[in-house]
Amino acid sequence: ETGVTQTPRHLVMGMTNKKSLKCEQHLGHNAMYWYKQSAKKPLELMFVYSLEERVENNSVPSRFSPECPNSSHLFLHLHTLQPEDSALYLCASSQDRSEREGGEQFFGPGTRLTVL
Amino acid sequence: AQSVTQLDSQVPVFEEAPVELRCNYSSSVSVYLFWYVQYPNQGLQLLLKYLSGSTLVESINGFEAEFNKSQTSFHLRKPSVHISDTAEYFCAVSFARYSSASTIIFGSGTRLSIRP
Numbered sequence: 001e002t003g004v005t006q007t008p009r010h011l012v013m014g015m016t017n018k019k020s021l022k023c024e025q026h027l028g029h030n031a032m033y034w035y036k037q038s039a040k041k042p043l044e045l046m047f048v049y050s051l052e053e054r055v056e057n058n059s060v061p062s063r064f065s066p067e068c069p070n071s072s073h074l075f076l077h078l079h080t081l082q083p084e085d086s087a088l089y090l091c092a093s094s095q096d097r098s099e100r101e102g103g104e105q106f107f108g109p110g111t112r113l114t115v116l
Numbered sequence: 117a118q119s120v121t122q123l124d125s126q127v128p129v130f131e132e133a134p135v136e137l138r139c140n141y142s143s144s145v146s147v148y149l150f151w152y153v154q155y156p157n158q159g160l161q162l163l164l165k166y167l168s169g170s171t172l173v174e175s176i177n178g179f180e181a182e183f184n185k186s187q188t189s190f191h192l193r194k195p196s197v198h199i200s201d202t203a204e205y206f207c208a209v210s211f212a213r214y215s216s217a218s219t220i221i222f223g224s225g226t227r228l229s230i231r232p
Contacts, residue, residue, distance in 0.1 A: 102148030
C-alpha cells in the first residue's frame with residue numbers, strides 16, 4: 001500500500017449503530033487529519049493530530065470520537081449518528097514543519113457514509 | 117485571520133477553450149499556496165503548489181498558477197481544457213499554527229464542467 005488508505009470506502013449505518021472509520025498513512029508523516037465533506041458545503045476540518053496528540057477539535061459533536069494510536073493510524077469512532085452526518089469523510093496526513101513540503105496534506109480516497 | 121475565497125462556484129467551458137479559476141486569500145503571515153483537484157468519488161489530489169521562488173508554478177497536465185503577492189491571488193489557468201479536466205478544484209492556504217502541526221484552509225471549491 002502506498003499513500004493514504006481509508007476503509008471502508010462506503011458505509012451505511014442506522015442511527016443506533018456503532019462503527020469506526022480507519023485511516024492509514026504509509027508516508028512517514030507526523031500529523032493526521034479528519035475532514036467532513038458534505039454536498040454543497042466547504043470542506044470542514046474536524047480533528048488534527050500531531051505526534052499522536054490531538055491539537056484541534058473544531059466543535060465536533062461528541063458522537064464523533066477520534067483515536068490516534070500511533071503516527072500511522074487514525075480512527076474515527078461513530079455512534080448514534082444523525083442523517084445530517086451523511087457525508088464523505090476524508091483523512092489526510094502531512095509532515096509538519098517541513099519547509100520542503102510547506103505543510104502539504106496528502107488525502108485518502110474517503111469513506112462515503114450514509115446514515116439512515 | 118486567514119481566509120481563502122474562490123469567487124466562482126461553477127465554471128462551464130467548452131472543450132479546448134481556455135479557463136481561469138480564481139482564488140484570493142488573506143493572511144497576515146507568510147503562507148504556502150496550493151491547488152487541489154477532486155475527481156468524482158475520489159479524495160483530493162495535489163495539482164500544484166507555491167512555496168517560494170518563481171511565482172509561476174506548473175502541473176504535469178498543463179495547468180499553471182501564478183502567485184501575485186500584491187493582489188493576494190493565486191489564480192489557476194489552463195490554455196486548452198479537456199473533458200478529463202472535469203472535476204472540483206480547491207484553492208488552499210497553509211500556515212504554521214501549532215508548534216508541530218500546520219493547518220490548511222480550503223476555499224469552497226470551483227466545479228469545472230467541460231462541454232464537448
